[in-house]
Amino acid sequence: MVTIRPATRDDAEALWSLLEPVIREGETYAFDRDMSRDRLLQKWLHHRAFIAEDDDGGAVGTYFLKRNHGGGGGHVANCGYVTDPSARGQGVARLMAEHSFEEARRQGFKAMQYNCVVSTNTGALRLWHLLGFRIVGTIPKGFEHPTRGLVDAYVMYRWLGD
């Protein structure tokens, strides 16, 4: 049973253990691969962030939620999710995504947008499609993959309902 709760500064260790491998790998997130622990946690916790934990209190995932733009774009939310590799295939990402949609609605957002879904990240693409997202934009050579070179990135979008 996985539960999700708001993350705080006290979760720094757990968040870093989830985020560091993903950032260092550089295949799915448009974050600098050499980003320091402090800088990354500052960025992640600057927004509303959540942590997913299993029955033993072990961190299995995290996500942040923020406005994608200000002003006239302020009704569109943006999230980023990271699942621990050891917990993959257990529906953690899906649980976090559904949690984030509810949370976004609660905060008054009308839509959710992901700005840079790397086209080689087939697992994420499958899940976002399953959850009602569609590709509304394709950025040609928008992402430099560490081993595959320049690949396309997608903008994905879903209306959350009124």
Place this chain on the structure above:
Amino acid sequence: MVTIRPATRDDAEALWSLLEPVIREGETYAFDRDMSRDRLLQKWLHHRAFIAEDDDGGAVGTYFLKRNHGGGGGHVANCGYVTDPSARGQGVARLMAEHSFEEARRQGFKAMQYNCVVSTNTGALRLWHLLGFRIVGTIPKGFEHPTRGLVDAYVMYRWLGD
């Protein structure tokens, strides 16, 4: 004759006089309409910013230049441009755009992306098309226009060459 130079804190007054009306109007920029002077200038000058001046040293436009994403997205630049209404039709926006492409290339960027071009902003759309951009994404109801309600927003993109 319009010249473009880097903007500094000393240009705060001129920048604010250019930016305030656009932000307050809220029709073309995804910035909070009630944003304070300090906050806006902080945001604008946090990135590399430029100011366009006419022969008399009067400010006729400004733009910022930044990375659109970090990591694998770090080769794509992002800019925002504002032209003084009294100077419209004199090619100031085009001059700033071309300046920004050169500046972006100089900084090593490979492409330029605009994330939220409001679909009702026909002047901007015309110019971006003229300058080689194409619409690579359409965000349905991605922008809440103060008088027209929810309208689409475009993601526009242009490769800058290697």
